[in-house]
Amino acid sequence: MSVLVLSPWNGRISLRLHRHALVVAALLLVALIGVSVASLMSGSYPLSLRGVWQTLTGNPPEEIAQTVLWEFRFPRTIVSAVAGALFGLSGAILQYVTRNPLADPSLVGVSQGAGLAVVSAIVLFPEMNLVWRPLLAFAGALIVAALIQSIAMQRTGGATMRFILTGIGVAAFIAAITNTMLTYGDIDQAQAALGWLAGSIHAVGWPEVWSLTLCLAILTPGLIWSARYLSALRLGPEVSIGLGVPIRAARIGMITLSVALAAFAVAAVGPLGFVGLVAPHLARRLAYSGVGQHLLLTALTGALMVGLADFIGRIAFAPVQIPAGILTAILGVPVFLLLILKTQSTRQL
Amino acid sequence: MTKAGWFGLPALLAALILAFGWHIAVGAKTVPLHVVLEALVAYDKSNFDHVVVTDLRLPRAVYAVLVGAALAVAGALMQGVTRNPLAEPGVLGLLTGASFVVVMAVGYFQVIDPAFIPLLAALGAAVTAALVWGIAAAAPGGSTPLTLVLAGAAITGFLAAFISLAHLLDQESFDRLRVWLTGTLAGRSTDVLFWALPWLIGGLLLALLLARQVTALAMGDETAVGLGVDVARVKMLAMLSVIALTAAAVAIAGPMAFVGLVIPHVARIIVGADYRAIVPVSAVLGAVYLLVVDIAARMVLAPIEVSTGIVTALLGAPFFVWLVRARL
Numbered sequence: 001m002s003v004l005v006l007s008p009w010n011g012r013i014s015l016r017l018h019r020h021a022l023v024v025a026a027l028l029l030v031a032l033i034g035v036s037v038a039s040l041m042s043g044s045y046p047l048s049l050r051g052v053w054q055t056l057t058g059n060p061p062e063e064i065a066q067t068v069l070w071e072f073r074f075p076r077t078i079v080s081a082v083a084g085a086l087f088g089l090s091g092a093i094l095q096y097v098t099r100n101p102l103a104d105p106s107l108v109g110v111s112q113g114a115g116l117a118v119v120s121a122i123v124l125f126p127e128m129n130l131v132w133r134p135l136l137a138f139a140g141a142l143i144v145a146a147l148i149q150s151i152a153m154q155r156t157g158g159a160t161m162r163f164i165l166t167g168i169g170v171a172a173f174i175a176a177i178t179n180t181m182l183t184y185g186d187i188d189q190a191q192a193a194l195g196w197l198a199g200s201i202h203a204v205g206w207p208e209v210w211s212l213t214l215c216l217a218i219l220t221p222g223l224i225w226s227a228r229y230l231s232a233l234r235l236g237p238e239v240s241i242g243l244g245v246p247i248r249a250a251r252i253g254m255i256t257l258s259v260a261l262a263a264f265a266v267a268a269v270g271p272l273g274f275v276g277l278v279a280p281h282l283a284r285r286l287a288y289s290g291v292g293q294h295l296l297l298t299a300l301t302g303a304l305m306v307g308l309a310d311f312i313g314r315i316a317f318a319p320v321q322i323p324a325g326i327l328t329a330i331l332g333v334p335v336f337l338l339l340i341l342k343t344q345s346t347r348q349l
Numbered sequence: 350m351t352k353a354g355w356f357g358l359p360a361l362l363a364a365l366i367l368a369f370g371w372h373i374a375v376g377a378k379t380v381p382l383h384v385v386l387e388a389l390v391a392y393d394k395s396n397f398d399h400v401v402v403t404d405l406r407l408p409r410a411v412y413a414v415l416v417g418a419a420l421a422v423a424g425a426l427m428q429g430v431t432r433n434p435l436a437e438p439g440v441l442g443l444l445t446g447a448s449f450v451v452v453m454a455v456g457y458f459q460v461i462d463p464a465f466i467p468l469l470a471a472l473g474a475a476v477t478a479a480l481v482w483g484i485a486a487a488a489p490g491g492s493t494p495l496t497l498v499l500a501g502a503a504i505t506g507f508l509a510a511f512i513s514l515a516h517l518l519d520q521e522s523f524d525r526l527r528v529w530l531t532g533t534l535a536g537r538s539t540d541v542l543f544w545a546l547p548w549l550i551g552g553l554l555l556a557l558l559l560a561r562q563v564t565a566l567a568m569g570d571e572t573a574v575g576l577g578v579d580v581a582r583v584k585m586l587a588m589l590s591v592i593a594l595t596a597a598a599v600a601i602a603g604p605m606a607f608v609g610l611v612i613p614h615v616a617r618i619i620v621g622a623d624y625r626a627i628v629p630v631s632a633v634l635g636a637v638y639l640l641v642v643d644i645a646a647r648m649v650l651a652p653i654e655v656s657t658g659i660v661t662a663l664l665g666a667p668f669f670v671w672l673v674r675a676r677l
Contacts, residue, residue, distance in 0.1 A: 102499065107502070151670060151674060152674075161495050162673055162674070164495070164499070165435075165494075165495060165498060165673040166670050166673050166674070168498060168499075168502055168669075169666050169667070169669040169670035169673060170666070170670060172606070172607075172662055172665075172666040172669070173662070173663065173666030173667060173670070175662070176659050176660075176662035176663045176666060177663065179531060179656070179659045179662075180650075180655055180659055180663070183650075183653060183654075183655050183656065183659070184650055184653060184655075198513060273506060274506075317517075317518060320517055320518055322514060322517060323513075323517075325510075326510045326513050326514050326517075327510075329506050329507065329509070329510035330507065330510045330511070330514075332506075333503050333504075333506055333507035333510075334507075336499075336503045337484055337500065337503050340484060340485075340488050340496060340499050340500060340503070341484065341487055341488050341489075342489075
């Protein structure tokens with residue numbers, strides 16, 4: 001295995017880079033750009049590759065291309081990629097911290113918590129400013145995460161499978177509350193909320209682009225800082241303590257980070273299922289690497305998944321748009337089942 | 350049967366009758382209990398209250414009794430045969446499988462003959478059951494509560510995505526089924542009830558006949574073999590009963606989650622480990638439970654009515670979490 005070691009600033013930070021993983025990351029990036037460009041080109045107003053390039057560089061072939069590309073397709077493409085990356089990262093962190101290969105924000109109720117907060121806002125306070133959505137989603141998700149943690153952890157201090165089962169129960173409960181909200185709400189608001197819950201990306205615009213970019217900018221330092229703790233935590237609590245990790249604080253910090261990543265993504269595009277579950281596993285299959293690079297690969301894989309799901313949903317049954325959430329579920333479940341079949345840790349129960 | 354069982358049965362039946370009357374009495378217009386009784390015993394066509402009771406409320410109360418009993422007994426059998434405290438038609442995906450097939454048949458192929466609805470539901474439930482158990486059994490460690498629940502959750506998510514997809518592609522045909530898909534006792538035609546009834550009665554009778562062997566199975570496969578039970582055959586028959594009961598419940602009321610989870614556990618607390626008592630007590634308790642839940646569904650946000658399936662989920666999901674905590 002060829003490994004590059006970079007240690008700038010007199011070795012204050014050193015990076016171990018696996019060459020194979022770097023190649024895979026580059027390939028994923030190329031694929032992501034390919035999907036994004038295809039996504040920019042296609043739609044009810046098709047554009048040629050040249051047309052896309054001309055529009056993006058400032059001299060559109062037609063006036064309408066300017067609007068279509070800048071107002072609709074470009075924000076949508078960016079948001080789907082960034083949200084996918086956030087979901088993937090959230091799932092990866094959750095899997096490291098809980099040492100559970102099946103952990104996923106949409107499976108254990110974190111996404112549903114964020115969803116409930118946003119749906120309540122849509123139904124109860126329809127005039128509310130969109131700016132508050134990410135924060136509300138974060139609050140909702142955090143409450144659910146705390147709840148699951150406190151229920152699942154009390155007895156044996158970290159039985160991972162109980163965490164998942166508790167999450168499934170809590171997710172069902174929250175989904176029922178969300179459904180009540182929808183029944184209670186006005187039909188128009190309920191429709192809006194339903195579209196959002198299905199995980200549709202077609203309604204996004206520049207505000208979502210900026211909010212997601214801001215989130216990414218805020219959370220990335222946390223991610224980089226967290227890589228070292230994650231690499232300790234995944235070896236188990238005993239080893240982590242031996243390595244001098246304050247595990248309680250690290251765990252809470254990491255889970256909060258994971259919840260934040262998922263919540264901000266949910267606030268923008270709705271609760272897309274299974275991305276957080278599948279992306280980390282695909283990334284691990286694609287290349288062997290350390291935690292830091294694995295996070296990078298996961299982000300790229302997640303971005304590619306959601307970008308692809310959105311693209312397929314847009315063109316497969318045009319003019320009907322299939323929400324990306326439906327496609328991620330259809331693609332994600334078979335992978336999930338494969339994981340159940342292969343996972344050794346199901347024996348832990 | 351234990352002493353508590355003998356005392357309990359009349360009490361349960363009294364509770365059933367009381368809940369039944371209460372269920373009919375409440376609604377947009379409250380009908381006094383004695384009028385309810387009059388309407389049932391001495392029907393007077395010119396009395397508006399009597400018409401409301403027999404035409405609108407009585408069918409709904411009957412549905413609640415039948416669906417509650419069917420789901421509770423299905424849950425009891427599943428928990429007994431698999432020795433899995435979390436087994437339930439909803440959690441393991443059988444309800445979604447049954448409703449998926451019904452939705453597709455009604456929406457895409459315009460099947461409207463009510464005779465086929467329970468049959469289609471049974472088909473869906475059977476295929477889903479085979480899939481979920483197949484996946485769970487193939488997983489390392491075998492079909493533990495965890496693998497079964499995970500496989501059930503996965504299949505549920507998968508089929509739900511397809512239902513949403515079908516709904517998006519053909520709004521008109523599927524809109525009619527939207528409310529039904531959340532689990533509701535409102536506005537079902539009596540034709541479906543008529544066709545679902547044979548399945549329900551067959552399933553219940555089979556469950557009662559199997560109860561003795563299921564008691565042995567609940568103590569473990571080896572014990573059951575030692576007691577002279579043909580394990581494979583009993584499991585197969587119990588599954589048949591579960592599928593028939595699930596199909597009848599789904600045909601009448603759509604997927605109503607967690608009813609089959611809660612009730613058998615309560616029944617077990619009351620009557621102990623003997624399935625000859627658990628099965629009938631579950632049936633009665635399930636009926637009472639669903640009647641009360643349906644009253645709540647109509648009253649809590651009145652005049653808006655919440656789908657009964659939503660309320661059963663609201664009550665059942667915390668119970669599921671508690672079971673995970675207490676039993677696993």
